[in-house]
Amino acid sequence: MLQVFTSEGQKGTFRILNQEENSVPHIRIATRRSPLALWQAEYIAAELEKMSPDVTTELVKIVTRGDKILDVPLAKVGGKGLFTKEIDEALFDGRADVAVHSMKDVPTQLPEGTSIRALPERADPRDAAATITGGGLDTLPEGATIGTSSLRRVAQLQARFPTFKFVSVRGNIQTRLSKMGQEVDAIILAAAGIRRMGMEDQMHEFIDTEMLLPAVAQGTLGIQTRNDDDVVNALVDRLNHADTVDRTRAERAFLARLEGGCQVPIAAFATLDGDQLTLKGLVGSVDGKIVIRREIVGLRRDGAAMGIALADEILDAGARPILEALYAEGSHG
Template identity: 55%
Template sequence: MKPLVIATRRSALALWQAEHIAERLKTLTGRSVELLPLVTTGDRILDVPLARVGGKGLFVKEIEEALLDGRADLAVHSLKDVPTVFPPGLALGAVTEREDPRDALCSPRWRTLDALPKGARLGTSSLRRQCQLKAVRPDLEIVNVRGNVQTRLSKADAEVDAVVLAYAGLRRLGLADAATEVLDAKRSIPAIGQGALAIEIRDGDPELGSIVAKLDHAPTRAATDAERALLARLEGGCQVPIAGHATVEGGVLTLRALVGRPDGTGLLHAERRGDPANAAEIGEMVAGVLLAMGARKILDELAGATVGVPH
């Protein structure tokens, strides 16, 4: 029988994620699984902050093309990289059980956010992280740091005083010890979909769709459906100062969200609870609250700042 082919980015973390799903698919189907590693636009542009590059789907476009032209049967992504609208012919087949979604500070010398000296240099390419950390520590100098997990870790203490990364990625690569402080999710609300994996498939493949659906984790799917509905209503891409994190506990879905300016001012918070079956509605409701508080003005300010930047 023909092997299943998974399209993936080439980074160590992306390959780990794809191999993880490949092993689960082998167990489910008894078929062999091969990887098709690809370089995406987001991987090629390393000298410009992602927010200035503009556009959506910087880390998935080339992978989705491989699905559409038949080179791959499915794709594995970090869900936080996946736009809320799929190209015609493609669909979200499954969202797997979430890893720890929190952000992690990595600072071999200073260890914690509060211990960083005044004016410390903190590396991140995320406006979401920047706006929340500047709100707590307005004295920090934010330095754009791009590249794979190992590259960014190497800059901690060598070029900057600390870097902030997704704790899930560190755990998956066996680098959890590099996290000197795991930031509370209320202090640094995670990115939409952070810690979850997305399996993307062609829309007209019911056989593969039924197989992939077995990897779907219902609580994670509900939580991330709420987060992605929030993002869609706010019309935000992957690199905007929007944070949103939902949990499902005791049959109740709780969504906390934030919009703010990159300098840490104007932070807007909203929170709602409800039935996980109404995840999308909860996400849209929270977005509506943020819009009523003035979120559109903040997001439009950022969009205006990116005009004229080459894509």
């Protein structure tokens, strides 16, 4: 038996089927069309085929609303599921059997009847920067312009570098990096995507999590399936990485309690030392004038409860009006 996330974010127990009980399927994997998304989907396809040599796979390439709207900052587009809704629909209507997501883009509430069935081992959770100076962010001049579409990054970095200016830069990794030195003095991207694309040599700093707390589940892939697809689920279950599951559960419980989406200045990062889990969480104002950061330590089995408790502590410390103001503006996504 294996415990995984249900559509409500709780743990559910599922029976793992023997190979003899059902025929090995052809698995259709829904994915966005960006080079990074395709890499991630192809990686999962290869892992499924490696574990079960008789399995065959194909990619179902989907264009999401977030991919279409490139001339508006993400925080202004609004709407949960900006990068996942159309993929959910492909799963629902039978065009796909599995969906591969970057977990940092996945809403805490999933469509009924689906689950994040598996969380493979987490990649580098940090953010990375490319700069015109060839050094870290602290080598940039006062008034430097930073390209990022993340309010989480803006809130934290504005507090540390108050003279920096921030502009929204959208598109795939290559498109964003092309703007460096022309429109911006630095670009900040998720380190996991950079590493997956083999572009580490174009980065000048991998930013420590103490300086820039990551997005919830940054670096983690989520494999979504239909709950009633026992054959596919039995295969996908084998992709789970226990430490990643426990860390992600704690971080997403924190996010869910704050009712946050991927475009709100919320950050959380869980680490494990044996059975001890440390969860750090943050809520900030976009101007960086208020950054509320706390941490909690407990047992890994209590990760979800810890996430809720940490969120409540941060709300009580002053985060509630910050989030209420953002939600009133429609800035969550």
